[in-house]
Amino acid sequence: MHLTRVAALAFGLGRAFATAPASQLLSRDEAELLGRGLAEDVWDEIKDGLSCAGCETLVVLLKGLALLGDNAFVDVLQSVCKLTNSVDEDVCQGAIELEGPIIADAIRNMKVPSQTSKLFCINFLGVCPYPKVTPYQVPFPTEKKAIEGGSSRPAASGKDPIRIVHYSDVHVDHLYTPGSTANCTKPICCRPYTEDDEPGVSTSPAGPNGDHNCDTPVSLEESMYAAINEVAPDAAFVICTGDIVDHTVWNTSVEYNTFSITDAYSRMAASFPLVYGTAGNHEAHPTNAFPPTAEAPTSWVYNLLSTSWSHWIGDAAASSTSSRGSYSVKYPGGNLRVISMNTNTFYVQNYYLYRRVMTLDPDGQIAWLASELDAAEKAGERAYIIGHMPPGDNDAFHDQSNYFDQVVNRYSDTIAAMFFGHTHLDEFHVSYSSYDAQTADTAVAVQYVAPSLTPTSGHPSFRVYVVDPETFAILDAETWIADMADPNFQTTPTWTKFYSAREVYGPDHPAGEELSPAFWHNVTEAFASSPDLLDAYLSRKSRGWEDIACDDACREQEICKLRGGRAEDNCYEPKPGIHFKKRSLESRGHGDDCGVSVLRGAVGSLAVEKKAVELVSARVEENKRLLI
Ligand SMILES: *[C@@H]1O[C@H](CO)[C@@H](O)[C@H](O)[C@H]1NC(C)=O
Ligand SMILES: *[C@@H]1O[C@H](CO)[C@@H](O)[C@H](O)[C@H]1NC(C)=O
Ligand SMILES: *[C@@H]1O[C@H](CO)[C@@H](O)[C@H](O)[C@H]1NC(C)=O
Numbered sequence: 290m291h292l293t294r295v296a297a298l299a300f301g302l303g304r305a306f307a308t309a310p311a312s313q314l315l316s317r318d319e320a321e322l323l324g325r326g327l328a329e330d331v332w333d334e335i336k337d338g339l340s341c342a343g344c345e346t347l348v349v350l351l352k353g354l355a356l357l358g359d360n361a362f363v364d365v366l367q368s369v370c371k372l373t374n375s376v377d378e379d380v381c382q383g384a385i386e387l388e389g390p391i392i393a394d395a396i397r398n399m400k401v402p403s404q405t406s407k408l409f410c411i412n413f414l415g416v417c418p419y420p421k422v423t424p425y426q427v428p429f430p431t432e433k434k435a436i437e438g439g440s441s442r443p444a445a446s447g448k449d450p451i452r453i454v455h456y457s458d459v460h461v462d463h464l465y466t467p468g469s470t471a472n473c474t475k476p477i478c479c480r481p482y483t484e485d486d487e488p489g490v491s492t493s494p495a496g497p498n499g500d501h502n503c504d505t506p507v508s509l510e511e512s513m514y515a516a517i518n519e520v521a522p523d524a525a526f527v528i529c530t531g532d533i534v535d536h537t538v539w540n541t542s543v544e545y546n547t548f549s550i551t552d553a554y555s556r557m558a559a560s561f562p563l564v565y566g567t568a569g570n571h572e573a574h575p576t577n578a579f580p581p582t583a584e585a586p587t588s589w590v591y592n593l594l595s596t597s598w599s600h601w602i603g604d605a606a607a608s609s610t611s612s613r614g615s616y617s618v619k620y621p622g623g624n625l626r627v628i629s630m631n632t633n634t635f636y637v638q639n640y641y642l643y644r645r646v647m648t649l650d651p652d653g654q655i656a657w658l659a660s661e662l663d664a665a666e667k668a669g670e671r672a673y674i675i676g677h678m679p680p681g682d683n684d685a686f687h688d689q690s691n692y693f694d695q696v697v698n699r700y701s702d703t704i705a706a707m708f709f710g711h712t713h714l715d716e717f718h719v720s721y722s723s724y725d726a727q728t729a730d731t732a733v734a735v736q737y738v739a740p741s742l743t744p745t746s747g748h749p750s751f752r753v754y755v756v757d758p759e760t761f762a763i764l765d766a767e768t769w770i771a772d773m774a775d776p777n778f779q780t781t782p783t784w785t786k787f788y789s790a791r792e793v794y795g796p797d798h799p800a801g802e803e804l805s806p807a808f809w810h811n812v813t814e815a816f817a818s819s820p821d822l823l824d825a826y827l828s829r830k831s832r833g834w835e836d837i838a839c840d841d842a843c844r845e846q847e848i849c850k851l852r853g854g855r856a857e858d859n860c861y862e863p864k865p866g867i868h869f870k871k872r873s874l875e876s877r878g879h880g881d882d883c884g885v886s887v888l889r890g891a892v893g894s895l896a897v898e899k900k901a902v903e904l905v906s907a908r909v910e911e912n913k914r915l916l917i
Contacts, residue, residue, distance in 0.1 A: 311917070314352075314397055315352070316401075319401055322346060322349045322350075323349060324913070332899050336899070339897075341407070341417035343416075352397060353909040354393075354908060355394075355397040356397055357908065357909070357915065359394075363393070365905055366385050366892070367386070369905065370887060370894075372898070372904065373891070373901060375890055376474070377475055387539070388576070388577075388640065388888040391641055392643070395409075396643075400645060403645075404423070405645060407420050412638070412863070413893060414892065415863035415865045419687055420687075422687050425649045427659055427692050427696055427699075429663065442702065442805060443671075445801050445803060446757050446759035450758065451524075451525045452524045452753055453524060453525055453754045454524045454527045454561075454752065454753055455737070455739045455753075455754065457531065457677075457709075458531070458711065458742060458743055459553060459742040460505055460532055461510050461549060463507065463549060464480050464535075464537075465479050467496065468487075468489065468494045469486050469488050470486040470494065471491075471503060472493040477537060478495070479506070480537075498778055499773065499778075499782075501834070503744070503745070505742055505743045505749070510556065510742065513771075514560040516782075517561070518560060518561075519784075520769060526561075526562075526563040526622075527561045528675050529565070529566045530567050531676075532570065532677065532741075533554075533571070534546050534549045534572055538886070541576055542574055550597060564598075565598075565675060567632075567676050567677050568591075568615075568631045570636055570638065573587060577636065577638045577886070578640065580641045591610060591612065591614045595607045595608070606618040610629075613652045613654065615657070619670070625671050627672075627675060628674050631652070632676040632680070632711075633677065633678070635678065635680065635693070637684050637685070647688065649688065649692070651689070662696065662699075665700075671703060671704075671761045672703050673705060676707075676708075677709065677711050680709075680736065680854070680855070681853045682718075683859065691855055694720060697733065698720070701720075705760065705763070706735055707734060707735065708739065709737070710739050712738055713740060714746060714830040715747075715750065715768055715830050716740075717736060718738070718850070718859075719735055719810050719851060719852050720734040720855065721733060721852070721854065724855060724858040727852050729807035729810045729814075732806035733806055734806055734854065735804075735805075735809050737754075737766060739751070740768060740831075744773060746831055746835075747830070747834040750768055750770045750771075750832055753766075753767045762805070765790060765791040768786075768787045770785065770787045787832055787833070788829060791804065795812075816844075816847075816848055824837075845860075
């Protein structure tokens with residue numbers, strides 16, 4: 290929509306560039322910067338540590354490159370990626386070919402400096418202070434009624450609890466090959482990428498049921514579904530918070546993703562009577578690419594999810610899913626509304642969102658959420674919000690997280706709980722009515738973040754919630770795992786209860802009482818006063834797989850994150866070059882798992898590699914006459 294017609298023709302067809310659109314898209318200052326041979330300037334500006342201003346100069350350089358066309362942009366960034374040697378060449382090649390044109394289009398249309406260029410610098414290069422949230426009051430159909438004495442969470446019914454299952458990030462790899470190498474230099478292993486990786490040849494052969502360097506084999510997926518039916522055969526329903534497709538982001542296709550998504554939801558349908566699903570960022574092709582309005586590139590994935598879910602959610606919700614990937618539906622077994630959000634339109638790695646003027650409420654989803662919750666409130670229903678990415682995560686744009694939080698605060702009496710995944714870790718966030726005064730009294734909602742099935746950041750897991758059948762309040766949250774260190778894991782994974790939140794955090798909490806927002810706030814208070822408790826929590830995040838060394842500053846940040854139901858309050862501070870790491874086989878799988886972005890890594894390397902800057906600037910210099 291922001292691409293001029295002439296530019297659309299030139300770039301869409303990958304043709305050589307014509308002068309007119311560049312002069313329209315470049316401001317005078319940007320053109321002037323490009324006019325003075327930038328390589329030395331840029332490097333001088335950033336070599337002693339990238340500043341925000343330095344980053345913005347870099348963005349002007351990238352804008353010059355993007356104005357030369359998608360092909361030039363993709364080509365040069367592929368070279369940058371290969372130069373830095375952080376991933377294999379075919380990964381550079383494939384991933385940047387897929388992701389490149391989307392961000393090239395965004396950068397061409399970006400004004401520097403601007404809110405968008407700052408967000409780009411934060412999320413790609415780890416510099417610039419986060420811009421202040423753009424003020425926006427979400428329209429509420431009705432105002433909140435003041436409740437005497439504060440919170441009005443309904444009293445426990447005292448009835449026999451029901452159970453609800455939640456799993457996330459199954460990331461099933463249909464090309465997982467037992468016996469192929471589990472030690473490789475790609476984002477995921479256990480595929481015979483080369484002859485040396487073949488079963489029978491590899492010196493580190495993968496077992497049949499999974500490996501921490503690999504995504505989920507179908508056998509492990511099936512094992513989890515079977516375990517759920519043993520552990521919770523009576524579960525009222527299942528929540529699946531997305532990311533079905535594996536992490537071979539350089540090799541996705543509509544066909545492969547369609548196959549993978551269809552296969553997973555068919556297996557779930559064969560295992561469970563009722564599943565509420567959400568759209569994960571890996572469902573799209575290219576990965577993460579969800580335009581903020583229902584444009585053609587994502588309609589196939591929304592239609593596919595709609596078809597996969599329609600027998601569970603009915604026609605109206607299926608139709609809503611096919612138009613924007615979200616739905617709201619009444620649970621037939623009780624007084625509960627389930628609202629499934631498409632959080633991909635708040636995700637910092639969704640490159641479609643870096644628009645010249647950022648869209649405040651992509652697809653009108655936040656206003657829609659408010660209207661659904663308003664209807665639930667009027668009907669006296671309780672509500673669950675489910676989604677892929679937690680709004681309190683580092684990966685959420687501050688603006689949309691803030692607007693989402695306004696809705697959570699307005700309808701906190703109706704929202705019984707919220708469920709997310711994406712981070713692969715066993716976590717939670719608390720939302721508050723005042724982030725300046727975070728207390729048990731101001732805690733208004735809990736974001737339950739389920740750990741992943743894929744074992745790349747811990748043991749394979751799922752959650753079982755013990756739930757009040759009338760209020761749908763969460764009475765306990767159990768995490769179940771298959772311990773991969775168990776010598777029998779490769780023959781038959783054994784699923785065991787890893788911990789229960791009530792047993793660990795609230796042994797004295799009255800039975801049958803909700804693990805309320807106040808309860809979870811108190812858990813963070815306990816963490817703050819006992820480093821041992823916090824360290825045990827940190828270890829639980831990976832289901833005991835990895836002990837994270839944490840000092841006082843790190844503990845403080847972790848607690849802030851737990852209390853950061855609104856992303857602007859989660860204390861996350863990006864660091865220059867954070868997304869660019871030289872490959873280290875030792876640290877495999879311990880990194881940033883939720884979104885492997887090769888392009889972001891390549892751009893990130895510009896902060897620290899002079900040669901990478903030179904590659905970009907040489908191409909721009911050669912073609913400068915086309916730009917200015
Ligand atoms: C993985 O492969 C690398 C390089 O081939 C080797 O140095 C390393 O020891 C291997 N690691 C394991 C756990 O086999
Ligand atoms: C890429 O995906 C196709 C299926 O869509 C598969 O046949 C091919 O082996 C995959 N390549 C790699 C390197 O995994
Ligand atoms: C939270 O802690 C406060 C202060 O210790 C206590 O009064 C309150 O009952 C606790 N709330 C819950 C739900 O545990």
